Amino acid sequence: MLQENINITPFTTFGVEVSSRYFATFSSIEELRKLLAEVKDQQLLVLGGGSNMLFRKDYEGITIKNEITGISVIEENEESVLLKVGAGEVWHNFVLYSIEHNLGGIENLSLIPGSVGASPMQNIGAYGVEIKDVFDSLEAIEIATGELHTFSHQDCQFGYRESVFKKELKGKYIIVSVSYKLSKQPKLNTSYGAINSELATRGITQPSIKDVSDVVIAIRQSKLPDPKEIGNAGSFFKNPVIPKSHYIALQKTYENIPSYPVSKDTVKVPAGWLIDNAGWKGKTIGEYGVHKNQALVLVNYGKANGNDIFQLSEDIIADIYKRYQIKLEREVNIIA
Ligand SMILES: Cc1cc2nc3c(=O)[nH]c(=O)nc-3n(C[C@H](O)[C@H](O)[C@H](O)COP(=O)(O)OP(=O)(O)OC[C@H]3O[C@@H](n4cnc5c(N)ncnc54)[C@H](O)[C@@H]3O)c2cc1C
Numbered sequence: 001m002l003q004e005n006i007n008i009t010p011f012t013t014f015g016v017e018v019s020s021r022y023f024a025t026f027s028s029i030e031e032l033r034k035l036l037a038e039v040k041d042q043q044l045l046v047l048g049g050g051s052n053m054l055f056r057k058d059y060e061g062i063t064i065k066n067e068i069t070g071i072s073v074i075e076e077n078e079e080s081v082l083l084k085v086g087a088g089e090v091w092h093n094f095v096l097y098s099i100e101h102n103l104g105g106i107e108n109l110s111l112i113p114g115s116v117g118a119s120p121m122q123n124i125g126a127y128g129v130e131i132k133d134v135f136d137s138l139e140a141i142e143i144a145t146g147e148l149h150t151f152s153h154q155d156c157q158f159g160y161r162e163s164v165f166k167k168e169l170k171g172k173y174i175i176v177s178v179s180y181k182l183s184k185q186p187k188l189n190t191s192y193g194a195i196n197s198e199l200a201t202r203g204i205t206q207p208s209i210k211d212v213s214d215v216v217i218a219i220r221q222s223k224l225p226d227p228k229e230i231g232n233a234g235s236f237f238k239n240p241v242i243p244k245s246h247y248i249a250l251q252k253t254y255e256n257i258p259s260y261p262v263s264k265d266t267v268k269v270p271a272g273w274l275i276d277n278a279g280w281k282g283k284t285i286g287e288y289g290v291h292k293n294q295a296l297v298l299v300n301y302g303k304a305n306g307n308d309i310f311q312l313s314e315d316i317i318a319d320i321y322k323r324y325q326i327k328l329e330r331e332v333n334i335i336a
Contacts, residue, residue: 002038008063012050013113015231016306020045020063027067027088029176033146035064044143045335046174048115049090052122052233055335056306066117068176071097082136084179087117091124099210104186105134107213108195111220113227113234117175121165122331123158127216128192132158134180140173149173160268161238161331188212194219225291231300232291236313237271237328250324271328272296274320288312310334 006023009015022039026032043061047053068086071094075082081103085094095110108129118124119131120138135158138151157164165173186209190196198215199207207215225232247267250257254277259267275281275295282292288304289312291297298309317328 013227015300018055020059022062025065048118051113085116087175089116103182104209105182107209110213110216122161136179138178140175233332235296236298238331
């Protein structure tokens with residue numbers, strides 16, 4: 001059922017006031033197909049948890065919110081379990097399910113906001129783990145035909161905060177379920193960030209997946225602004241990958257510029273460092289700005305306008321280019 005002129009601000013995390021010309025929810029493939037037949041060829045936006053979006057203005061098209069839930073076991077052996085999860089499940093609830101059932105693989109991805117269906121969109125990642133490490137396949141409805149298609153790992157073309165659904169297939173499919181292979185004999189990955197030191201502080205020498213999840217949650221809560229208190233969409237920019245020769249040239253001016261190896265000829269530079277070093281961290285313009293502890297996170301302190309926040313991101317991109325000749329790319333989806 002299409003509703004008209006609906007305020008969709010509560011379904012997003014940036015806190016920017018926005019309404020959608022039309023709005024509907026769907027909780028099954030049948031409902032989705034019916035909806036697609038009704039709105040054929042009109043401007044359409046799929047909404048999960050709205051935690052990776054910035055609306056520049058009210059949305060003139062039809063927003064459809066995915067509420068397909070359910071977690072089921074597809075296959076199981078001594079080593080692993082294959083689970084099919086409804087795309088409308090809250091991602092962190094799925095992480096909690098995995099911990100409750102002692103299934104390893106996604107504990108480092110605890111507390112990432114949003115839905116299961118959006119997890120493959122940008123190959124969500126945190127603390128040295130990405131969704132592609134446990135991804136098996138997904139099912140999606142083609143918007144033009146209503147047909148159900150299965151996409152393998154290879155089909156999804158995962159990259160750093162990338163997949164085929166943000167490139168060639170952008171706006172063409174609606175993901176309805178995702179299948180993940182989780183391990184019954186988890187191999188923990190605690191080397192990234194402050195996980196090891198936080199485990200040591202807690203006196204934990206043989207951590208369980210729950211211990212790792214608890215520590216990741218505590219670290220995230222201490223570092224990232226909670227969208228319920230300060231509107232944001234997590235990291236606004238991706239970490240740029242640049243040629244090694246460019247990095248070596250930058251080191252002449254910026255001795256402390258950090259980097260992580262990517263390939264023989266390229267390195268990844270933390271965008272947060274570039275923005276911080278350029279003096280943007282903590283900058284506040286009226287109701288919005290750059291977070292005081294996390295230069296990668298743009299924030300809405302109250303009633304900021306989406307277009308103003310977008311303009312701030314443009315100014316940062318231009319300044320970073322001028323200083324370091326590096327073109328930052330946005331991680332957040334801009335809805336014009
Ligand atoms: C505080 C905070 C911390 C964050 N930390 C991280 C982090 O550590 N790592 C990380 O990777 N991300 C992080 N993010 C970003 C965000 O959590 C992820 O990108 C998440 O996957 C978005 O899910 P969502 O359901 O909210 O997507 P939405 O914002 O609703 O949608 C994102 C995009 O996916 C599309 N989409 C959504 N669902 C579907 C579907 N079923 N089918 C087709 N298209 C769909 C939308 O149209 C849109 O283009 C963070 C965000 C916040 C606010």
